[in-house]
Amino acid sequence: MYSIGIDLGGTNIVASVVNEEYKILGTGKTPTNTPRSADEIFDDIAKVCREAMDKAGVKMEDISSVGMGTPGTVNSDGVIEFANNLGFANVPAKEMIKERLGDIPVFIANDANCAALGEAYAGCGNGSKNFVAVTLGTGVGSGIICEGQLVTGVNAAGGECGHTVIMMDGEECSCGRKGCWEAYASATALIRQTKAAMQENPDSVMHEIAEQEGKVSGRTAFDAMRKGDIAGIKVVDNYIKYVACGLINIINTLQPEIICIGGGICNEGDTLMTPLKRYVQADRYSIHSKIQTKIMRAELGNDAGIIGAAILGSIG
Amino acid sequence: MYSIGIDLGGTNIVASVVNEEYKILGTGKTPTNTPRSADEIFDDIAKVCREAMDKAGVKMEDISSVGMGTPGTVNSDGVIEFANNLGFANVPAKEMIKERLGDIPVFIANDANCAALGEAYAGCGNGSKNFVAVTLGTGVGSGIICEGQLVTGVNAAGGECGHTVIMMDGEECSCGRKGCWEAYASATALIRQTKAAMQENPDSVMHEIAEQEGKVSGRTAFDAMRKGDIAGIKVVDNYIKYVACGLINIINTLQPEIICIGGGICNEGDTLMTPLKRYVQADRYSIHSKIQTKIMRAELGNDAGIIGAAILGSIG
Numbered sequence: 001m002y003s004i005g006i007d008l009g010g011t012n013i014v015a016s017v018v019n020e021e022y023k024i025l026g027t028g029k030t031p032t033n034t035p036r037s038a039d040e041i042f043d044d045i046a047k048v049c050r051e052a053m054d055k056a057g058v059k060m061e062d063i064s065s066v067g068m069g070t071p072g073t074v075n076s077d078g079v080i081e082f083a084n085n086l087g088f089a090n091v092p093a094k095e096m097i098k099e100r101l102g103d104i105p106v107f108i109a110n111d112a113n114c115a116a117l118g119e120a121y122a123g124c125g126n127g128s129k130n131f132v133a134v135t136l137g138t139g140v141g142s143g144i145i146c147e148g149q150l151v152t153g154v155n156a157a158g159g160e161c162g163h164t165v166i167m168m169d170g171e172e173c174s175c176g177r178k179g180c181w182e183a184y185a186s187a188t189a190l191i192r193q194t195k196a197a198m199q200e201n202p203d204s205v206m207h208e209i210a211e212q213e214g215k216v217s218g219r220t221a222f223d224a225m226r227k228g229d230i231a232g233i234k235v236v237d238n239y240i241k242y243v244a245c246g247l248i249n250i251i252n253t254l255q256p257e258i259i260c261i262g263g264g265i266c267n268e269g270d271t272l273m274t275p276l277k278r279y280v281q282a283d284r285y286s287i288h289s290k291i292q293t294k295i296m297r298a299e300l301g302n303d304a305g306i307i308g309a310a311i312l313g314s315i316g
Numbered sequence: 317m318y319s320i321g322i323d324l325g326g327t328n329i330v331a332s333v334v335n336e337e338y339k340i341l342g343t344g345k346t347p348t349n350t351p352r353s354a355d356e357i358f359d360d361i362a363k364v365c366r367e368a369m370d371k372a373g374v375k376m377e378d379i380s381s382v383g384m385g386t387p388g389t390v391n392s393d394g395v396i397e398f399a400n401n402l403g404f405a406n407v408p409a410k411e412m413i414k415e416r417l418g419d420i421p422v423f424i425a426n427d428a429n430c431a432a433l434g435e436a437y438a439g440c441g442n443g444s445k446n447f448v449a450v451t452l453g454t455g456v457g458s459g460i461i462c463e464g465q466l467v468t469g470v471n472a473a474g475g476e477c478g479h480t481v482i483m484m485d486g487e488e489c490s491c492g493r494k495g496c497w498e499a500y501a502s503a504t505a506l507i508r509q510t511k512a513a514m515q516e517n518p519d520s521v522m523h524e525i526a527e528q529e530g531k532v533s534g535r536t537a538f539d540a541m542r543k544g545d546i547a548g549i550k551v552v553d554n555y556i557k558y559v560a561c562g563l564i565n566i567i568n569t570l571q572p573e574i575i576c577i578g579g580g581i582c583n584e585g586d587t588l589m590t591p592l593k594r595y596v597q598a599d600r601y602s603i604h605s606k607i608q609t610k611i612m613r614a615e616l617g618n619d620a621g622i623i624g625a626a627i628l629g630s631i632g
Contacts, residue, residue, distance in 0.1 A: 073605060082604040130470055144569070146462050153571020154446055154609065157602035164565035167484050168558070175601050177564070242484070248493070249480035253460070253569065255469020285491050286473035288398040289389060293470065 002058050004049050005310030006068035007111065007302075010034060010085040013041070015048040016303075017056035017063070018310035022122035024303060026056030038091045046100035065105040065313025066097060069114030069305045073157045078108040081156075107312035111305050113150050113159055116143025117315070118308030119260045123299040130256045133298065134161065136243065136263035139174065140182040144254065148315065162186070166245045181249075184242035187218040187265055194221045194235050201231035222268050240272065244279035251293045252285045262298030273297060318374050320365050321626030322384035323427065323618075326350060326401040329357070331364040332619075333372035333379070334626035338438035340619060342372025354407045362416035381421040381629025382413060385430030385621045389473045394424040397472075423628035427621050429466050429475055432459025433631070434624030435576045439615040446572045449614065450477065452559065452579035455490065456498040460570065464631065478502070482561050497565075500558035503534040503581055510537045510551050517547035538584050556588065560595035567609045568601045578614030589613065 002025065006015040009032060016027040028051025030044050049066065053059065070093065072083025078094025080086075093108045109117075116133035125131045129148040135141040140162030144151040152158045162182035163175045170179030171189070183189055194216050198206050206224040210216045221239070224232025247259055265272060277295050286292065300307060318341070322331040325348060332343040344367025346360050365382065369375065386409065388399025394410025396402075409424045425433075432449035441447045445464040451457040456478030460467040468474045478498035479491045486495030487505070499505055510532050514522045522540045526532045537555070540548025563575055581588060593611050602608065616623060 146467060151462060154573045155571055155602055155605035155607040157605050158571035160568045160601050163568045163601045165561050166481055168482050168561055177599050245481050245484055252476045252479045255471055255474035257470045283493050285476050285479045286471055289471035289473050291471040
């Protein structure tokens with residue numbers, strides 16, 4: 001049998017047919033074109049599902065379940081309670097998919113949680129049952145898997161490690177709190193930190209790099225560091241300390257087998273991962289334990305969310 | 317059938333016979349008298365177990381399992397890997413109890429985790445399957461229960477929410493990190509904060525209160541607040557903000573059904589709980605969710621750890 005995984009994003013709707021070995025066999029895609037009504041968006045969701053089935057050469061009766069990852073919070077009835085960037089409030093996603101695709105088991109979950117499931121089962125987790133995925137992107141997303149199950153809490157809003165405070169009364173976060181990990185460890189935060197350092201260091205090579213690129217990006221400080229720029233080195237070092245701080249908090253709380261790091265910043269590879277592991281190693285509470293949480297890079301990229309959504313039906 | 321719960325503490329060893337309704341039927345107790353060899357301490361553990369059985373009027377064959385809570389980290393083989401205040405390193409606790417009490421199922425867990433289990437099953441949790449217990453004492457202890465199971469992680473060192481950083485590069489913590497929640501929200505931290513405020517405010521009524529009590533305690537600032545002392549009010553308000561910060565971090569990560577707060581500071585009752593709930597309510601990420609984590613006071617006091625240890629055998 002096969003399943004369908006859907007990634008409902010603020011920019012695109014993507015659906016894939018996935019087999020039991022977590023391989024993608026065919027994919028459909030269309031722009032989300034927000035703001036639109038939920039009805040229009042769900043019509044397109046059904047359309048890309050059919051496109052994926054056509055490309056994979058399978059029929060509706062070959063599909064055992066449909067799973068969808070969405071931004072925002074989803075309750076246990078499959079209702080999207082709130083998704084800011086889709087303009088959704090109390091959208092009965094599960095029912096709306098069933099209305100369009102027929103009476104098939106449908107599962108809805110938060111997109112970061114789907115990505116965590118995908119990496120845990122089919123990516124760097126290699127089936128790990130105690131796993132946390134962290135995405136360093138525009139924000140800091142995360143998903144927690146404990147004994148093989150997603151930890152979403154009593155209201156399906158759990159797993160938001162990006163919105164734990166690491167610096168009380170610190171930088172403003174998009175969530176309304178001050179000092180959240182996201183406000184220090186996201187790519188957005190790194191860009192803000194880079195701009196601040198550039199202002200303080202008019203001679204830094206970061207100015208030239210940004211001019212060549214046409215903008216300040218999450219790479220600017222890393223590129224400057226590779227050229228030996230002191231200000232760039234400091235930005236990168238501080239940024240990695242911020243990332244490490246949140247990772248150690250997760251470790252001390254959950255001691256997962258693996259924490260997987262994804263998002264654009266991870267393209268820095270060992271430049272990021274080597275010092276990050278060193279900071280985590282030095283400061284964790286479990287320093288006396290023989291077994292330690294492994295920190296790994298995400299492997300599946302954007303496919304993680306789709307594969308994770310497709311798995312939702314098989315993990316109960 | 318009955319089970320035995322043991323609380324191995326730095327000061328006392330206590331064991332109780334517990335029935336299937338989580339009621340304590342008989343208790344034995346003796347001082348721990350550290351530093352002593354593990355053999356001597358485990359001889360006394362067996363002795364207090366027999367004392368508890370005598371008092372409860374039950375025999376060894378009526379006991380289905382023995383559970384023990386201990387400070388420090390315990391691995392899945394029932395070995396205490398490291399417990400600083402007992403002077404233990406790699407002590408095979410499970411085997412040492414079996415050697416003394418016979419071939420009976422024995423379970424060993426961290427003491428804060430046992431206390432969490434006790435409150436979840438027999439105390440304020442009333443059977444809650446998604447539950448976090450936080451103890452505001454000398455340190456900040458915590459235990460996490462997810463879908464009815466203790467979350468101890470890959471190395472049994474998990475659940476240490478007290479050692480998550482809320483203020484990077486902040487106050488030194490006993491664990492070696494800087495800025496841990498414990499360094500701001502423990503009774504020890506409150507006393508430090510009270511002393512600092514007293515030094516800055518020579519006219520504060522806190523000086524008189526401390527003189528009458530013979531020391532600065534976790535109550536000093538609360539008592540001053542009740543007398544309208546501005547410096548005392550500020551100490552209490554800041555302290556409650558620190559406690560709230562860590563609680564919100566737990567909520568945003570796990571969204572448990574209940575967080576239970578225990579420890580001496582809770583004797584302040586509503587003076588603590590009412591503003592604490594207000595701060596948590598205002599700042600949590602799940603503000604749009606209909607279901608919210610409940611914050612409750614612990615009910616079982618010191619019995620929580622013993623009852624939780626006694627339950628270890630029945631939760632698999």
